[in-house]
Amino acid sequence: MLNKKLPKDFMWGGATADFQYEGGFNEGGRGLLSHDYETNGSIEHPRHHTMKMPDGSLINPRSSFIDAEDVPDEAMPIFIDDQYYPSHQAVDFFHRYKEDIKLMAGMGFNVFRFSICWSRIFPTGEEEKPNEEGLKFYDDVIDELAKYKMQPLITICHDELPMELVLKYNGWASRKVIDYYVKYAETLFERYGDRCKYWLTFNEINAIRGFGPTGVRKSNGQDRYQAAHNMFVASAKAVQLGHKMMKDSQFGAMYAMSEIYPATCKPEDMFFHLQEHRENWYFIDIMGRGYYPNYAPEVWSHHNVKNIEMAPNDKKDLMDGQLDFISFSYYRSNTVKDGDKWFNVGGSTNPYLKETPWGWPVDPLGLRYCMNEIYDRIQKPIFIVENGMGAIDQPDDNLYVCDDYRIDYLKEHLSAMADAINIDHVPCLGYTMWGPIDLVSLSTGEMKKRYGLVYVDMDDLGNGTLKRVPKKSYNWMKRVIETNGLAL
Ligand code: BG6
DSSP: OOOOOOOTTOEEEEEOOHHHHTOOTTSTTOOOBGGGGBOOOOSSSOOBBOEEOTTSOEEOOBOSOTTOOOOOTTOEEOOOTTOOOTTTTTTOHHHHHHHHHHHHHHTTOOEEEEEOOHHHHSSSSOOSSOOHHHHHHHHHHHHHHHHTTOEEEEESOSSOOBHHHHHHHOGGGSTHHHHHHHHHHHHHHHHHTTTOOEEESOSSTTOOOTTTTSOOSOOOHHHHHHHHHHHHHHHHHHHHHHHHHSTTOEEEOEEEOOEEEESSSOHHHHHHHHHHHHHHHHHHHHHHHSSOOTTHHHHHHTTTOOOOOOOTTHHHHHHHTOOSSEEEEOOOEEEEOTTSOTTOTTOBOOTTOOBOTTSOBOOHHHHHHHHHHHHHHHOSOEEEEEOOOOBOOOOOTTOOOOOHHHHHHHHHHHHHHHHHHHTSOOOEEEEEEEOSBOOOOTTTOOSSSBOOSEEEOOOTTSOSOOOEEEOHHHHHHHHHHHTTTTTO
16 A cells, blocks of 8 residues: 655645634624625525615625626625525634634644635725734634644635725726735734744635625626736735745645546547636746746637736736745546536536535546646645535434545545655645535535534524534544544
């Protein structure tokens, strides 16, 4: 059997996002976020935002989809009484962080990836001074982590914007937001820089979609690719500033990576696959190598992008603010063939792979493939900052879940990761699994799509005691970490 033992300084941990995990949406001076107006949903019933037109009529634009709908400029977000908004309570890390961190430490985690809620620090995004109560909350979280010798890995911006910035500026389509972001990042560096070495400037920056990463209310590619450019510049400025302010700091940004396979070796399928792949490489190349690649105009042509406006210093900023490591999420692979809908997440069916109940193909070798491919191309260390299996758990009367299916998934993916490190010699800083404590799903807003090693007693509508109970996978993970991978 191949040795799965990992390098001795390997980081093991878990990852979360504020609006899926934290809750406390109207506490501690927090402002409203784009996600706060997003309802729960399911595969059959997509999540949507609740909005009102000036004449009082309601509209419900879909959210979390690549082809997000146009939202009229005059539509304003509102809360509707009979709707459930999962970000408001999420699973209440806000009040339970001590218990949750203790549970994570109990598995031997030495790193915890979490995102800071931008509107908890700058409620509208535009304040002169940050909200002290918000800063204090994350001080407490980081200090609690330190008690257990866990280091933070902070995502500065996880698919969100203070709602005011969405409404006033059409999100990242405006360069104004670059300045607000840099000020926000600087505030975090000043406050937490003495205790945090690893930072992610953005989450899933390659998933350009409505109200998510870009906050853009129009579905057209022009606005969205302009928004992405503004985010690249914001990231590069933050990296340069962070390097100046925090000796030894290391920066990444997170990409949603589904390995993409061609459905056949037919040349047209192969070429289509290359083009689809570049939809992701575009983001990694620009931020990881510091310049726009030769194929950028070809990508733009698929999204009707006429021109990307750049300020005179942007090129230099991109070059000087390159990332130190490349981090990504990996859950699945995708298969595509010529003629598929463009940027069709889900793609064609891969007959060789089984799928989760949410239709996500399970492909451990794809993770090894992905790590190799990124490192071959960018030559910077890798950090796997999300991986896991969303599954329906069946707790017994004591809320105990016997989740062998999750253990199988994690075992196979961690083994593939170990092979990439030990056999292919891909430098990998660490692994933070997604949602170690059950949290709300991003795509469907459900609770029943669970990733955790710890069960949270809460249903899709937020009912339940929110009690935390370790699942069978909890002790399994503990053993894997104790042996630094040897038990895999
Ligand atoms: C990631 C996102 O890429 O996918 C997370 O960063 C998200 O926020 C995760 O939760 C899994 O997706 P889902 O839809 O199953 O929650």
